[in-house]
Amino acid sequence: MPIIQTPGTEEVHPDILLVNRARQGDVQAFEQLVKQYDRQVFRIAQHITQNREDAEDVVQDAFLKAYEKLEQFQGNSKFYTWLVRIAVNESLMRLRKRRTGRMVSIDEDVETEEGSMPRDLAEWRPDPEAQYGQSELAEILRKTIQGLPPGFRVVFVLRDVEGLSTEETAETLGLSVPAVKSRLLRARLQLRERLSRYFRKKDEDGAK
């Protein structure tokens, strides 16, 4: 995204300009922010809640909450990061509602040792995705990531899929930077291990 720089002033992210206009009652400016980020918010919500209806509700609630709280947005973080924090909290709330009587937190199940040491050391095919159709591949990727503990999954999604920095991910989730790094590595290794079942070279590949 381009950064607008005016002579003699600091760089201003285009989102900040939109936020300022929205604060003054310009709903169209907020509409631009919605159109820019609704898909990302939906993806994050779906990853956390694992439920389509909940994810759709989170999109609505997160943007409405952001709109209500625009005055509280300090501008010392990116608007997107601030919005993601709201969306993550809304998603966890939805998840808690569905699992009444059960505590739900992003610290759930993170003590597992699974995947911390690679076991499947087979080489993958050169273009592993190519052997599957789009919908089959998407199903494999969904199934695989759904198997991760929520506390690993959300870190991987924010950091590696949605492109937040380590620091932004830590801030968003209320975790320390070392905790994010440790969970991210474990998430990456667990996913790699599980995907290996689908993408590893088969014996017959070598014979070709």
Next chain:
Amino acid sequence: MTCTEFLAELGEFLDANVSVGLRADLEEHLEGCEHCVITLRTTRKTIEIYRNHEIYELPVGIRERLQAAILAKCKKGC
């Protein structure tokens, strides 16, 4: 460097967040360890695959409905 030590630094190595000295040590380990080469390559590919494939798409119709609902409420002052 052992494989366990290499793995402990794998995350930082993938994110190009290691010092020149450590990077040289990690690369030296890779030269003699096929297992770690495979782990590095397939972990990098794992990230790439998840980044490049949208697995939860918001269908256009639902997206438009959500946008309309959000903006209608904003116009009313939420």
